[in-house]
Amino acid sequence: MTTVRPWRRIGLAWALGLLGSLATALPGHTAENLIVTFGILQRSIPIADLEQFATTGELTPQLQIYRRQLQISDEQLAQIQEVLSTPVSLSPVAVAQFLYTEQGILLLEQIGRVVQTPVRQANVQALRGALILAAADPDRGFTLVNVLRTYPTEAMRIDLAEGLAIAQEINQAILQSEAAFAQVQAIAAAEAAANPIDADAVLQLVQSERQYGVDRIQVVVPGLPTPIQLYLPEVLPGQRRRPPSGFPLVVVSHGLGGTLNSYSYLGEYLASGGIAMAALEHPGSNNQQLYALLAGRSDAVVQDEEFLRRPRDVSLTLNTLSRLNQSPSPLQSQLDLDRVGIIGQSFGGYTALALAETSFDMAGLAAACPPSTLSFNPSLLLQCQATRLSDPGSSLADPRIKSVFVMNPVGSVLFGPTGYGQIEVPVMVVAGTADTVAPAFPEQIEPFTWLTTRDRYLLLINQGTHFSTIGDITQGDQPLTIPPEIIGLNPEQVWSYMQVLGLAYFKLTLEGDRRFQPALTPAFAAALGGEPYLLSLLATLTPEGIEGLPDAPELSPADSPELQPASPEAPLSPTVPADRP
Structure with a gap:
């Protein structure tokens, strides 16, 4: 248009x-x-x-x-x-x-x-x-x-x-988003063509790391009502042994309405590749919270304090695992808590970013909230809720977090350029071009340009939706039924991307294994992706790189719809509708 x-x-x-x-x-x-x-x-x-x-x-x-x-x-x-x-x-x-x-x-x-x-x-x-x-x-x-x-x-x-x-405002946002997608895809395609790799060999390398079994262990965390699910690599006869310092650990934070099972597909895959994963459930923003809202037992989508509780839930989880890792228990010496990563999706993406030394942009929040009009970015309705909180400063950060992997994260207004610029650990940002909840341009692509950390990656999934990466979204027991066309076709295909790229990313950023660097290149992403979910990956994108995006056409009274009737008719009374002609 x-x-x-x-x-x-x-x-x-x-x-x-x-x-x-x-x-x-x-x-x-x-x-x-x-x-x-x-x-x-x-x-x-x-x-x-x-x-x-x-x-x-x-x-x-x-x-x-x-x-x-x-x-x-x-x-x-x-x-x-x-x-x-x-x-x-x-x-x-x-x-x-x-x-x-x-x-x-x-x-x-x-x-x-x-x-x-x-x-x-x-x-x-x-x-x-x-x-x-x-x-x-x-x-x-x-x-x-x-x-x-x-x-x-x-x-x-x-x-x-x-x-x-x-x-017109929404149309402008759509045009800008589509132009940004085209730019990212074009840059990634050019880089892939200029720097080809043996994609089959890289994929074989990632898959060859899967030499462990998977031991599922429930762990009670004081302060959390639901035990966490730990996916622990299990040494198999004749296969690779446990690293001397223990297995690296990744904690996963689900989105609004999720559960500790939302990313079991990632837990199984990462653990089989030697990366332990702890899945927790945030009691104030899980599926039970949405059930409570819809049944009339709660008057809010989430309480204000959930913005503060979520990161602290993760820190509580790390505290418990650290204690068990250092004392006589089945987990003793199993984990390397000097190598800890975080995965988050949507509201869980906010959680992961808050743990990574970023801070709230209270001035930016005040200026943007409440939104003055219907927005192309519905996630602002959630982010603006944080305006009632006192500035937490750096109190939500956890220095144990050494690597961040976020899918469809929200936080553009909440953190702003200053907050994103404070992150020093490696970051992978995953975005979907068909995300209508946390749209890719305002919530992932533009914030990605604010990152200054040396190791940063942007993965754009063509036709990916806000729900494509959620492992239990297609199950029947959901607070709200999400139509298949909103979830997208064959989300299992996207899950496989998250498995391969997630394992490679954490092997590189937590273990420092440079053999996996080629897996985080435009050429490998392009080879890994397939219809309808083609992949574009960049390791750098500047604010200048997305400047000059198109604006929507202006609408003036001279261009207004001609509502005049075919024959003269008096204007309507402000209270009484006119009769039919």
Whole structure:
């Protein structure tokens, strides 16, 4: 979308889709008309007409007029029908619980810039109620047209100018992201072509390290309600023996709603290659916390203190393992706690970065929070929660952490350039081009350019989503059902990438084995990746390298959608919808 004219054709569809992207009307009246305004221009669309179109695909005479005025193509019309009619399976309790959280209220307030009462006022209660009632409707179900129908005033107003302004901001972010992806992929491809390697030999080297069995051991950590899961390399007859100083250790921190089993595929692989892995469960942000929220037993997605507790959970785990490693126990002398790494995904990525000597950017947080508009970066809603905390300084850091491997991390606003610049240990950042929760450009690619540590790597997974690396996301026992198209096709393929590159990365950064350096090159990543998840890897990228990314086209009143009718008609009353022509 690079010209103004497409905005004119999809403006109404986008404004409707904006409402449909959320989940919450008070009992009583229900809306009969949708008022679409652009400045002083406005038109009324009977919701019954939209219901008929959503059900049958047939346009009433009035909708035919608007279609011609907005220049909506057949393809766009089919998309609008799909947006209006596609049901979403949502529990009304879950919808209500989320929309009363801080993040839910903020979303409602932001969308109130676009969706208003007939007198041009945002009404969080009305919007929340409409979404809840639609989710609770056993007959019509949660569809956008049902949300419109259950809005508790005689009409719902859509401010198209505000909607287009927000859409333009999001479009600019999308264009910048796509340009950044293309830049990273082009640079990586050029470097791979200029520096070829024997990829088969490198892969064989990584796989040849897997000479150990895997001993799963549950370890009780004082202060954590759930025992951690330790994946300990087990010496096999006739194979490599335990290193004299013990096995290097990696701790893994799951994302919001995860469990200690979310990365068992990594634990098994790393342990078989001589790297122990400890998987812990963060009680304030695991799957049970989301269950509690959705069942009404919690009023927050996470409590503020979780930003402080998560890194301390990891330090508690290291304290316990250190004690057991130094005293008579099955773990005595098994671990080398001078060689400790951390893996984190999403909120766990924040946790890993906080442990690596970085600090909060309280001034940056205050300037960016709360977001002034609907953002292309939903992770800001979580990061901004930290504004209520006192600055922890360096108290969350743990000097035992010597290497960081983060997947889809969040922290762009929370840490800022100063925080990322403080990290001195090696860092691997994994990003997915199809991540809609913590988008790759603002949350991984740009922050990567702020890193100054000597050993840093950026891995971009083409078509990778926010959920591609999570090992238990496809299992049925989840607080929220994630549609397969959101998870992505064949996530096991991405898991295999994380296994190979993770083992090579920790062999290099924790053991200092330079034989594995070729595994962290653009040429090897390009050879390892395959459709649909092609890989691009860089070891350096500067802020200047991503400057000059394209902006979205500006939308001015002169380019506005022509909402005038085919024949003269008086403007609508601010409170009473006009009759159908």
